[in-house]
Amino acid sequence: MYKIEYLFSQKKVSCYFDAEFSDIQELLTDQQIVIITDEVLYTHYEKEIKKFPVIKFAAGEAHKNQSIVDYIIEELIKLGAHKNTFLIGLGGGVVTDITGYIAAVYMRGLSFGLVPTTVLAMVDAAIGGKNGIDVGVYKNMIGTIRQPEFIFYDYNFLETLPTKEWVNGFAEIIKHACIKDAVMFSDLEKYTFHQYKTDRKLIAELIEKNVLIKSQIVAEDEFEKEERKFLNFGHTIGHAIENLYGIPHGHAVSIGMVAACNLSEKLNNFSQDATARIIRLLTAYHLPINMEFDHQKFFEILKMDKKCMNNGVHFILLKSIGHAQIKFISLSDLENNIKETI
Numbered sequence: 249m250y251k252i253e254y255l256f257s258q259k260k261v262s263c264y265f266d267a268e269f270s271d272i273q274e275l276l277t278d279q280q281i282v283i284i285t286d287e288v289l290y291t292h293y294e295k296e297i298k299k300f301p302v303i304k305f306a307a308g309e310a311h312k313n314q315s316i317v318d319y320i321i322e323e324l325i326k327l328g329a330h331k332n333t334f335l336i337g338l339g340g341g342v343v344t345d346i347t348g349y350i351a352a353v354y355m356r357g358l359s360f361g362l363v364p365t366t367v368l369a370m371v372d373a374a375i376g377g378k379n380g381i382d383v384g385v386y387k388n389m390i391g392t393i394r395q396p397e398f399i400f401y402d403y404n405f406l407e408t409l410p411t412k413e414w415v416n417g418f419a420e421i422i423k424h425a426c427i428k429d430a431v432m433f434s435d436l437e438k439y440t441f442h443q444y445k446t447d448r449k450l451i452a453e454l455i456e457k458n459v460l461i462k463s464q465i466v467a468e469d470e471f472e473k474e475e476r477k478f479l480n481f482g483h484t485i486g487h488a489i490e491n492l493y494g495i496p497h498g499h500a501v502s503i504g505m506v507a508a509c510n511l512s513e514k515l516n517n518f519s520q521d522a523t524a525r526i527i528r529l530l531t532a533y534h535l536p537i538n539m540e541f542d543h544q545k546f547f548e549i550l551k552m553d554k555k556c557m558n559n560g561v562h563f564i565l566l567k568s569i570g571h572a573q574i575k576f577i578s579l580s581d582l583e584n585n586i587k588e589t590i
């Protein structure tokens with residue numbers, strides 16, 4: 249186990265890599281600990297987890313809502329949780345988002361640590377302090393920004409991760425490569441999905457590189473004035489189709505990235521060859537690149553996006569692979585171009 253610290257405005261967050269869950273004891277003081285997790289993880293890892301008091305809820309995005317938050321808060325009260333209680337969110341992005349949110353609001357704030365167990369949570373959801381819940385079809389409508397004390401990387405958890413969740417995680421990894429790291433993009437072209445899935449050293453290096461990319465972007469722009477917005481590459485369109493059709497997040501982001509590449513060709517001189525390279529890479533990692541959808545419903549949802557204002561949206565386009573740019577695009581321009589691009 250080794251530690252890298254990232255400095256954010258509110259606090260220093262320690263990332264422990266190559267760790268084993270049993271070593272987590274070393275990080276904890278004699279505070280009361282409560283683990284928040286989902287039922288799938290509890291079933292797989294009951295033996296390791298149940299050394300601590302556990303609050304668990306049904307897995308999946310459908311449960312990232314206020315009623316689960318109410319339930320967890322009631323359970324915390326039953327356990328006698330107080331201002332000094334330390335929460336540990338062990339799971340995918342749903343668990344890490346909910347844990348961060350509860351830690352921000354329960355008794356006006358508790359300390360917490362995260363143990364991400366999906367590729368997506370390891371490279372994305374657990375990093376950066378954003379947390380929250382959905383309201384109906386509107387994703388992450390309510391939430392705060394609050395950094396954990398630590399993020400704990402035990403790659404053993406990935407052994408039980410279903411292939412489709414690996415695929416979802418790679419959508420965010422490819423996103424990081426597109427916006428920030430042309431060398432990592434080439435690495436992803438060089439190796440295969442299967443190699444990353446089966447070679448522990450290779451996946452560890454890739455995850456750590458992605459933690460660095462996201463942490464640096466967030467540290468430079470924690471409250472999303474400029475560069476943090478790059479992380480939304482593929483997400484404006486992605487979120488809308490994800491909400492509309494309930495397809496997996498990574499799939500939606502992949503389709504959104506291809507649409508954003510097409511827009512980048514039209515509006516930002518992005519090369520056709522680069523779009524073709526991105527499409528090839530997404531396909532190699534088993535991600536979809538297009539789908540049919542209902543334009544009218546799509547734009548109704550898009551208009552409700554938190555990022556949509558003044559009848560337009562700050563859209564993330566690419567200049568070249570590894571370099572992103574923000575451009576304000578009016579909804580009508582988007583409507584005209586997207587008709588032709590997805």
Ligand SMILES: NC(=O)c1ccc[n+]([C@@H]2O[C@H](COP(=O)([O-])OP(=O)(O)OC[C@H]3O[C@@H](n4cnc5c(N)ncnc54)[C@H](O)[C@@H]3O)[C@@H](O)[C@H]2O)c1
Binds near residue numbers: 288374375405410
């Ligand atoms: N806060 C942020 O900055 C941020 C960034 C990206 C995504 N997110 C959020 O993350 C969520 C998606 O995260 P996710 O893709 O990790 O989904 P998830 O938490 O729903 O996990 C996916 C599925 O995998 C299961 N699972 C998790 N780890 C496992 C393991 N090791 N072995 C077996 N099964 C396992 C879960 O039980 C679940 O069924 C979304 O709600 C999204 O909004 C947040």
Ligand SMILES: [Zn+2]
Binds near residue numbers: 372420483497501
């Ligand atoms: Zn995402």
